[in-house]
Amino acid sequence: MPKKWTIVAAILAAVLLPLAVMTVYTILTARDSMQREILRTAATDSQGVAIAVARDFEFKFSILKLVALRPLLQEAMRRRDRAAVTRHLLDLSAAVPDFERAFVTAPAGVLWADHPSIDPAVIGRSFAHRDWYRGVTASGRPYLSEAFERAARPVRRVYNFAAPVHDGRDKLVGYLVVQDTGEHLKKEIEKLSLPIASNIVVLDRNGRPAFELGDSVMPRLESIRDQHRCVDGALQGGEGTEFARHNGRDFVVVCTPVSGAGWAVVTHLSMDQVLAPLRSMAWQMGAAGMFLLLLTAGLATYWANTFADNRRLLTEGRRLNRELDILRNRYWALLDSSGDGLGLASRERIVLHLNRALGRMFDIPDPTALVGHPIGELRKYIFPVLVEPDKFRTEMDRAWADAEAAADFELALTDRRVIHFYSHPVRDERGEMIGRSLVCRDVTRDKEIDRMKSEFVATVSHELRTPLASLLGFSELMLTRKLGEEKQRQFLEVIHKEAARLNALVNDFLDLQRIESGRVSYAFQALEVGGVIREVATLFSSDPRHPLQLELPADLPPVAADRDRIKQVLQNLLSNAIKFSPAGGDVTIAARATANEVEIEVRDRGLGIPADAMPRLFGKFYRVDASDRREIGGTGLGLALCKEIVEAHHGRIWAESADRGSVFRFTLPVRSAAQPAVAASPPLPASAQKPLALIVEDDASFAALVREHLQEERLATHVEPTAEAALETIRTHPPALIILDVHLAGKLDGWDLLIAVKEDPRTASIPVIITTVTERRNRGLALGASDYLVKPFKMERLIEAVRRFFPAPAHTAVLVVDDDDAFRTAVAETLRLELRCDVREAGDGAEALSKIKAQTPELVILDLLMPVMDGFAVLDAIRAHPATANIPVLVVTGKTLAPEEKAHLTQGMARVLTKAEYSHQALAALVRELLGNSPQV
Ligand code: ADP
Secondary structure, eight states: OOOOHHHHHHHHHHHHHHHHHHHHHHHHHHHHHHHHHHHHHHHHHHHHHHHHHHHHHHHHHHHHHHHHOOHHHHHHHTTOOHHHHHHHHHHHHHHHHTTEEEEETTTTTTTEEEEEEOOGGGGGGGGSSSSSHHHHHHSSOEEEEEEEESSSSEEEEEEEEEEEEEESSEEEEEEEEEOOOHHHHHHHHTTTOOOOOEEEEOOOOOOOOEEEEEOOSSSOGGHHHOOOOHHHHHHTTTTEEEEEEEETTTEEEEEEEEETTTEEOOOEEEEHHHHHHHHHHHHHHHHHHHHHHHHHHHHHHHOOOOOOOHHHHHHHHHHHHHHHHHHHHHHHOOOHHOOOOEEEETTTTEEEEEEEEHHTTTTOOOOOGGSSSGGGGGGGGGGGGGGGGHHHHHHHHHHHHHHTTOOEEEBTTSSOEEEEEEEEEEEEESEEEEEEEEEEEEEEHHHHHHHHHHHHHHHHHHHHHHHHHHHHHHHHHHSSSSOOOHHHHHOOOOOHHHHHHHHHHHHHHHHHHHHHHOOOOOOEEEEEHHHHHHHHHHHHTTTTTTTEEEEETTTTOOOOEOHHHHHHHHHHHHEEEEEEEEEEEEEOEEEESSSSEEEEEEEEEEOOOOOOGGGGTTTTTOOOOGGGTSSOOOOSSSHHHHHHHHHHTOOOOEEEEEEEEEEEEEEEEEEOTTOOOOOOOOOOOOOSSSOOEEEEEEEHHHHHHHHHHHHHTTTTEEEEHHHHHHHHHHHHHSSEEEOOOOOOOOSHOOOHHHHHHHTTTTTTTTEEEEEEEEEOHHHHHTOOSSSEEEEEHHHHHHHHHHHHHHHOOOOOOHHHHHEHHHHHHHHHHHHHHOOOOEEEEEEEHHHHHHHHHHSSEEEEEOSSOSSSSSSHHHHHHHSSSSTTTOOOOEEESSOOOHHHHHHHHHHHHHHHHETTOHHHHHHHHHHHHHHHTTTTT
């Protein structure tokens, strides 16, 4: 059963059950008391009737006695004077209306006179057998007979009063008898107008009915004595009551004795009649109960419905409240999560909400505490920090004055922040304005970025245009003038320098973009950072105004780093150090190991860095704006790039301004033991395919640097730090070349070793190149050294010297495929001049394939983005054909490769050189390597 109906049932039970109990109780009580009342009334009525009957009898006896005492009657009876007797009889009949007939009998009971004479046949008849006669003769006193049906006509029920008549001498002369119909008595009784008696029966002493009044309820009056036990009691003088049922009707029966007569009055009272009001009351109560039931049921249903509705509403209300709470919290959280200061004020200018950002922006300790307060209270926080509080006041007053107006302006704060403030009218769903929004956006950074961007555009355009102008200007000069060889070389150097500068700029910019977008993958390896530092230092060693000092301990642990990227960082820092030291001065590169890191420092004695520039120094496009450095070129990208790279290595980079000049430091994590060891000196290759170069050098970093370069020249390398060990190696594995430092760790020095090698006829032919800080070139050459390089020197010099002994394979067929004629020509020329290759060229993929078909090259140099058929398709075609499947392919591209493109190339076994990394040395080194590995070479 649904809950609602349970409630209805409960209400009905609660209301109706007590009501029903009360009603039943009331009815029963009423019935009880009414029954008692009826009994009392019936008894009273019955007594009244009995008294009336008794009185009537007494009266009739007294009349009879009076007449019987009349002397004249006595005399007349004695004399049997019928006429005279009849007159008395006449009197008697006249005296009592009930006396329908009177007569006299002789003492023996023979009737001899009557009045009215109703039947002449009775005269002379003896009535001695009659009850009245027996009664009166037995007692000798007046006697009331039993009721009987008289024989004379009209036949009716009568009873007789009989009295003896004596003469003057007290001699019985006969009996005087009156026959009573009781009709008048009945009328008298009726006059008592007993209201509720339904039937009254007067019984004679034998219990036989004398007469009856009211409804006849007893079909057989004669048996009334049998029917009611109380009748006997009443006939014996006791009153009695009982209940009876006749013909389906209930009665109260009261039996009352008629005193002095031995008769009884039996009163029947119909219970129906008595209980009728009770029944009607019960009906009424029933009807009222039903009405109440319906009413209560209706009300209960209504109430239950209302209750159920209320419960539903309550539950729904609670649910909505919870949802509202969640929504409100989300809404607050959303507003609070905004970096913009947000507020809402009512039309009456009362604060409805302020978010945390607004609080932070204007140093409001608890913005929620202002909710419910006038918006004006905000001013005490905002005004003190505004540069122009009046502007704010005027703008806001104007906005509040006009419901349609939006405020939109910028606020300058005393701490140099710029806040973009705007306020719009907020409307409800009917479009009525309910308040105003307040939005504060800190645009300080945007402004700064804008400024930096415009500065960047200016810088970049300047930086791009300057080298371009030089390139155009000098190349034009060379094209239009007849210049001497010296001049041409000079101009070409300028062109090359400017092109390199342009290249660096574009590379920096693209690099930064790529690094920032996460598209750069780092090739981490165990790196001897000292070697890298030396290598980079070599590149900058030619500037006599900025002598480079290296402070590198011998025992620097290897770091986990990407070689090329770390070189890039060092180059940036070194070029800055030189660039921002316009007056010249030492530039120092130092490195030291800490617990887990190697810290590298680049120190100069130049312009230094103002303290306020420090926080933004590593930001993109940031350049210190000071008069002393406006002329110095730059893009503001270098340090940003350094930061990105160093942080990708999990290192840190920072700057300090020294007394004079600047110090830049960065850290790189030391390679963990789990990482593969640095191959400082790989086991000597027993049967190396490549010629072996022995590096005799006790400075491990420098040895590593030299190794790097020699390996690029297709040489196998081996490092020995002492002359003793080197001599041993030379004996067991005679190298093809020796690179020799003079100052060595052991007892013997470089000179000793040189002499030993040159004196031994088995090793005397091995070329020895001396690399040392000692300026004793003549001695070296005299002792048989092939070349003598004084540290620091450019690595190209060493390579040049090496190549004299290991020239690249001449007349190797190389196919260069590129649609850019100028670049293709540059590549082809490099290969012809540097490697003396037999170079052929193709301008697109299709042409390349037909040339490969005509004559299989030993190497293909391939551009990727080309018309007709791109490089990927060419590579696939080369690999697909068995005759060309093993040709080494070097992809030289300006395209930034997507991971899947890289995968494509790796799968096609192609090496890649990006145009950003391109230089003729890099190209030549790679070509050498590829040809060295190639089975054709
Ligand atoms: P760029 O050198 O192209 O301007 P960087 O990002 O390398 O860009 O450097 C940003 C700025 O930092 C430079 O413009 C310069 O003002 C300052 N800076 C960098 N290195 C030095 C230094 N060694 N000495 C003084 N100022 C420097």
